[in-house]
Amino acid sequence: MPPHADLFALSPSAKARCEWIGGKVPVILVDDLYVQPDAVRAFALELPFTPAATHYPGRIAQMCEQNPSCETLLRWARELATATLLSICPLYANGRSIARFGEVVTDFAIVDVHPSALSPKQRIPHVDAVPAFGLIYLNREERGGTLFFDKVRDSEPSATGYYTASGASYQLLGRIEPRFNRLAIYPGTVPHSGDIAGEWINGDARFTSPRLTQRLLFAP
Numbered sequence: 001m002p003p004h005a006d007l008f009a010l011s012p013s014a015k016a017r018c019e020w021i022g023g024k025v026p027v028i029l030v031d032d033l034y035v036q037p038d039a040v041r042a043f044a045l046e047l048p049f050t051p052a053a054t055h056y057p058g059r060i061a062q063m064c065e066q067n068p069s070c071e072t073l074l075r076w077a078r079e080l081a082t083a084t085l086l087s088i089c090p091l092y093a094n095g096r097s098i099a100r101f102g103e104v105v106t107d108f109a110i111v112d113v114h115p116s117a118l119s120p121k122q123r124i125p126h127v128d129a130v131p132a133f134g135l136i137y138l139n140r141e142e143r144g145g146t147l148f149f150d151k152v153r154d155s156e157p158s159a160t161g162y163y164t165a166s167g168a169s170y171q172l173l174g175r176i177e178p179r180f181n182r183l184a185i186y187p188g189t190v191p192h193s194g195d196i197a198g199e200w201i202n203g204d205a206r207f208t209s210p211r212l213t214q215r216l217l218f219a220p
Helices: 037-045 068-083
Strands: 015-021 025-031 058-062 103-111 132-137 146-151 170-176 182-187 192-194 211-219
Touching: 015 170, 025 068, 025 170, 037 211, 068 103, 068 132, 068 182, 068 211, 146 182, 182 211
Parallel strands: none
Antiparallel strands: 015 025, 025 182, 058 103, 103 211, 132 182, 132 211, 146 170, 146 192
């Protein structure tokens, strides 16, 4: 059944601000994003999730039906990222400076790979295939934010599990707090990873009460 037309309606109290992670990484934050975030979470968890085609440690679901309020959200997010992130952080695509974002696509993602089952590439910070990335945190329980790193040198991870602290290859810069119903937009070119730790990722809670985010991919 198609979602309600106003499911992704933006809250009147949603206000954008910029924070610098570790004094180096600009992040645009918008708290209280949706009018009905619990309904968005419930809707998303009913979608058909499939294993990610990339090295993402979990499953991805696409929107099955077009939704007017979601289209409004994406237009608003595109203009927000163009006006705020690009004004303080020059980004490039194909060797050219990006003047504005031309497209934003969205999906939903669940992290559910047990720490012992991660591949080597899933155990280290990554950069995105798009110049800017957005996450909407949709968990009332603690399920981890987003960590940013400076790359120190190339090497294989020496330990199993998710990369959540400074190590031989990456120095931790800081963290986005995963406040429920928060949108974070950041440059995808900075090494980052999910702050995945705690008992929930080792047990059934990773399936019964999963870490759910809505992802926004910004392209020129």
